Amino acid sequence: MRDAQPSTIYLSEYQVPAYLIDTTALVFELGEESTKVSSQLHIRRNPASTISNAPLALHGTELELISLAIDGRTLDASEWTQSGEQLIIASVPAEFVLSCETRIRPQDNTSLEGLYKSSGMFCTQCEAEGFRKITYYLDRPDVMSVFTVEIIADAQRYPVLLSNGNLSAAEVLADGRHKTVWQDPFPKPAYLFALVAGKLACVEDRFKTMSGRDVALKIYVEDKDADKCEHAMVSLKNAMRWDEEVYGREYDLDIFNIVAVDDFNMGAMENKSLNIFNTSCVLAKPETTTDAGFQRVEGVVAHEYFHNWSGNRVTCRDWFQLSLKEGFTVFRDAEFSADMGSPTVKRVEDVTLLRTAQFAEDAGPMAHPIRPDSFIEISNFYTVTVYEKGAEVVRMIHTLLGPELFRKGSDLYFDRHDGQAVTCEDFVLAMEDASGVDLGQFRNWYSQAGTPKLKVSAEYDAAAQTYTLHVQQSCPATPGQSKKAPFHIPFAVALLGEAGQLALQLQNAALNTETADNTEMVLNVTKAEQSFIFTGIKEEPVPSLLRGFSAPVKLEFDYSREQLLRLMSSDSDGFCRWDASQQLGLAEISQALADIAAEHDVVPESAYLDACRALLSDESLDGAMVAMMLQLPSEAYLAEIFHPVDVLGLHRARETLRLVIAQALRGELLACYSRCASNAVYAADAGQIAQRSLKNTALSYLMLLNDDTGRELATRQFEHSENMTDRLAALNALVNSTAPYKAEALQRFYQNWQHEPLVINQWFQVQAMCRLPGTLETVQGLMAHPAFDIRNPNKVRALIGAFCGQNSVNFHREDGAGYRFLADQVIVLNRSNPQIASRLLVPLTKWRKYLPAAQQLMCAELQRILAQPDLSSDVYEVVSKSVQEYSEE
Template identity: 75%
Template sequence: MRDAQPSTIYLKDYQPPAFLIDKTELRFDLQESETLVQSRLHLRRNPAAVSGTALVLHGCELELLSLAIDGTALSPSDWQQNGEQLSLNNVPDDFVLECETRIFPQNNTSLEGLYKSSGMFCTQCEAEGFRKISYYLDRPDVMSVFTVEIIAEKSLYPVLLSNGNLQSLETLADGRQRAVWHDPFPKPAYLFALVAGDLACVNDSFTTRSGRKVDLNIYVEEKDRDKCDHAMTSLKKSMRWDEEVYGREYDLDIFNIVAVDDFNMGAMENKSLNIFNTSCVLAKPETTTDMGFQRVEGVVAHEYFHNWSGNRVTCRDWFQLSLKEGFTVFRDSEFSADMGSPTVKRVEDVSLLRTAQFAEDAGPMAHPIRPDSFIEISNFYTVTIYEKGAEVVRMIHTLLGPERFRQGSDLYFDRHDGQAVTCEDFVKAMEDASGVDLGQFRNWYSQAGTPELNVTGRYDADAGSYTLTVKQSCPATPGQSEKAPYHIPLAMALIGEAGALRLNLAGVEADPETADNTQCVLDVRAPEQEFVFTDLPEEPVPSLLRGFSAPVKLHFSYSREQLLRLMRNDSDGFSRWDAGQQLALMEIDAAVEALKAGKAVVADDDFIEACRAVLADESLDQAMVALMMQLPSEAYLAELYRPVDVHALHDARDALRKAIAVALSDTFWAVYQRCQSDEDYEPSAGQIARRSLKNCALSYVVCTGSDQAIAAAVSQFEQSRNMTDRLAALSQLVNSDNSYKAQALQRFYQDWQHEPLVINQWFQVQAMCQLPGTLEKVQSLMGHPAFDIRNPNKVRALIGAFCGQNTVNFHRKDGAGYGFLADQVISLNRSNPQIASRLLVPLTKWAKYLPTVQERMREQLQRIMAEPDLSNDVYEVVSKSLAE
């Protein structure tokens, strides 16, 4: 057990920094056994802070060699060290502090600060990694202009990079190389970056709308030079899109991206020097799936968009993290929608929100998108901050409309350029630019939990009117038992037999400028409201929450007939998909009851015929058809049932899939044949859609277990020329009882053993296998030469995939899956606490399961809690989970 409980940091305790740093000069002497860091900080007392306050710097795992003020050396008696704080009393109001530290990047397994990956030096400073490099005011509201000098052995590290522009590059007399970089834009320490290595460079350029040429460089290992084209194309698309949609032009003459194999996150937006996990930048058809191509495009866009929404305007403190992340996720989501299918992108985003984020809202780690407190900030890089934060920005966009939202973003960037600001500043800019009152809307920033809308509808045939009654509520969350009403934009339409009906909302004058009067957005503000629609020629079916206009749980008692009408006639792609999902949930409910009664699972004829009609309609977006054929995931089902009986739900869903596959076998086979193509691979929207439908059909035909289906999977695995089709076939074979799967796995490994990212997919396919014995397979694979527990990508591919996505095997009835996860968390706690705490998520959900399962999961949490040297990262998650 820990000797002392870590301290909690509260938003209410925020104080401006006592000092500011106008200029930061850094010198790095990179050596094989150690690194010497010299800093010169030009400090001045902050006029906005309390006068007479001591200078308190942050530092962690540093060996302090010397300190000096204005050239005068300080003795150890001139400062005090307490944990991560170095305090200096009686300092001048304006002075230069010189500091020299020694660090050991080659021993840094936390992958925070400066560390080595595959023989190169690189950094990760967000959120508080810079304090592992040098003593500093490591907080986002201290912004400084950086000049960085890097010295290293030229033969080992010919590429020396940092933020901003390269001022000089020279070879020294001893054969070492010296580079000096200068970033003219003030930035907090978390945006500092350094890379030194032997790297190949892929070059291109972009001409901004004002005519400036920007040099674009992607640095990778030589073996990966041929995997950069898609990332470069994505970067140029992002730069053009940000100019056209937001009016944001890039502000320097160079933009660099570096691919790093050992990285805790996806990528980092350091000013002008983005550092990427290799999985988010490297792509080519032979090694990368369609999903991988889309991820590269989305992450490249996200990090580039941060240049304005995060770098030029940054967050005042880490409680405001969603200010930059939520806004930027919204921006990259809109970009991806414009590059592909908007409906498919929306469904994918909502699916993640309904499973991962709604689960977080309902669990012990629930927090508002602007948290009130935290112990370890790394634990708050969550789906709530990112994805729910993006949904809050999306709601502002919905309430204001595109034109006024753009005016608001322009005002926000112009008003706060070069500043560290708050979520309130963002909302205020939107209000001031649009004239729309967002006072009540601010509750989305301060309240945790997922609001629920209970809606009823009543049709008056004599009056030709339809009344919607909307009631809103929000469950209690840790520290927040009572919730004030939210301002919720509820997009809706009324669907008749032939399609959407014209809307006349009582008390609201129709806008003659509006071309489409068949849909509207209702402002839900009160605990209960009524909305009356008049002049209706028939009883409608309400299409509610169109486009998922708010991150809420909607309850409306639809009949099967109503859902079938929406599935057939709704013009909103999301609502049409969601109607199909609700019908599928009815089928799963029936399957659960059938299995309890010892009966066979049979899908209702109306559901089968609706699926058949969707599959046969060649006018529909093929990617959308594939999504509509996917049954609700087990993760989503776990959010709907209490208590969750994992095995009953898995068996019911599996039996229903097989029933659908048998009933529609001829249709699925026809779709599979129809989607075959020998065209050269492109990660285009059309091709991605076709492959997604083809592989959806393959998964269903394999469900039947026919020899023809297995032969099709084998043929696709052996003959496909792209990773999407080959991996899809391998996954189907691994989840079958066919003896060929062992041969397929061995062949796949032999073909791709030299490609780490592909082998990660090989690990993941096996970790996701639904058949018994998968836990033992995962444990065996941890001893495979290609697995390295120090590499976060491999940990996520094998351990994370098994524990977080293989529901039926992680929740094995003997509880072995829980013990396995606890073992890995305890091990990683010592080397990489960030990854350890993120792996913990499946155990934090213990309260939703059956009593016997709860007991076993809690036992493992308690075992972790008993560890003597628990990191703050892991302690916070475990302690909050056990307190539930």
């Protein structure tokens, strides 16, 4: 057990910084054994601080201090002290220059925070608190400074030297080294600092902004990856144009750089003008990258670029406000991706993530509002709640205000706070001031955790021609919040009649609704119980509720099977059509559970099979949408519905039902597969992606039949496909079957792609997610494979993360071996990369959902981790909260 519990930081204790840093000058002398960092900081007392004569407390960790001086006078060791991660100088002038020299060892930095070395390249990751591993500094987001950076390194080993801003000077030195000088004219906090030095190829393009600025665009990668940058470059230019057209935001420097790094804890980082990316989020070509990979590159490139305004020019005051920049930017990148592809498919993908990962987080020991009240380790709050739920909160504001007023609000927000570090309250206030809409109650979304539930009932009065919706909202208790005030929930609805959507007239409409058109309304649910009465309704309608998933809530409405089939077949809202298919699938799985328990055959309702048959046969529909509707609710979603979760029982019921559907629709599935097969040159556009998605969904069903037809289709597709989407889908189908060819397919895949790390990550992932028994032993064996490296976060996520987080039937083995395996890996990674270790822990934190025997085994592993000496604060926070919840049961 730890000797000392890490301290908790509270939002309520925020104080403005006692000092500000107006300018920062850094000199890096990069070496093979160590790196010397020299800094000159122009510091002054903060006039907004009420603490007079405060000592100067700088952040720093894992630093070797060489010298320290104020205004040129070297400080005696008695003039400063060190305490934890702080260097404290008791007495300083009101304004002065602090000079500091430190020595660091990036080669030994396995945490991948601060300055570290990856594949022979120096690079940085400073968000959230990595800069303090570089030099002593006021490492907090509300201290913004103008940076000048000089980098000196061996010219042959590191011909490329990059930092933020514009290149102001470059020089070859006499000793075989060279240097560059970079100046960033825009004040930024230390977390946005970046440095890269290495031997890299550069792919270049240009972009002319709406005011005529000519911007150089450069993507730096290893030589072997230069042919995989075209999609990222096109995505960047599309994002720049979209941000001008939709938000009026123009790029503000002469150069924009992207660097791809293989060892990276995150997806990417929005450092001002020097975005550092995980290779998985920038490299793409058809032979090595799936459709999902292409879409991820497009979305992440856009996300990091959009941060230039929503995160960089206007940043967050403190880390409690993280969703200010992340939620807003995720919303922006989601809208961009929707415009670039299929809006409905994008929306369903986002909702699926919310309903599985985010709703589960809301129900667990780490539940927190999108603006947390406290934390021990900020790295643990880069969560689906802060990002995805944060984006939903912004989306709700967009829904309540409408696109024109929302744009007016965002313009005011950027203009009012350009160059400032601000709060979520500042964002909401700008929206209120620009629109005149009162968002007072809406602010509860920022301060309250948990997933609200809307329980809806309806009644139709034929004589009065009225249709009434009764709505009750509630929110379960979460850690530290036992009672919740009502939320302001935008609830989008329509009423379907025999001939289509009915015209809507609501009593007291001015008080209760925002109207999109006369057949759809957004009801303002603001009370614990409300009733909405629609008048002039001449027939009993089918309600289409929560259209577009207008709020991140759980909806309860007692739909009949006939109503769901009606919504699935004819609703104009794509989300509601998909959701109806999921509810019907859920009903079939529930029945399959009962049938198996009673030792009866599993026989789906004929109407459900007919609806699936119609989907397969209707060539006018979006193929990607059809593919999503044909897929039964995932096991991750089922774990959010059934309590307690019988993992093995649910898996068996779902797989049995899938087999019966495949048997019933064999002819239609074969016809669909044949219709979607194409020899067209690969394109990552919405049409082709939809076609491949539907084809591979059909293949996954056909492989369940365990006959020669499915095996031959999968084998032929694996051997002859020229794109990774189809090749990997075929490999996945083979690996999850008893086909004798699968061992050869795995070996051939590895031999063909062993020189491509990102492809081998997919090879690891396919095996880690195999549903067949014995997968844990396969994963354990693969950890000894030469291509696996536990120091590489991508490899860890592909093998360990995929098995523990996405293979529930094998992770939740009854003997608890899956839990022991995960705990073992967390203990190992805690010593080298605490961020990755804490993120891997998530499956164990969900222990409350499962059967009692599983709960005991999971919590025993949590307690074993907690008993380890020298736990990082990252791991300690997650595991201690989980164990505390178990102790309170």
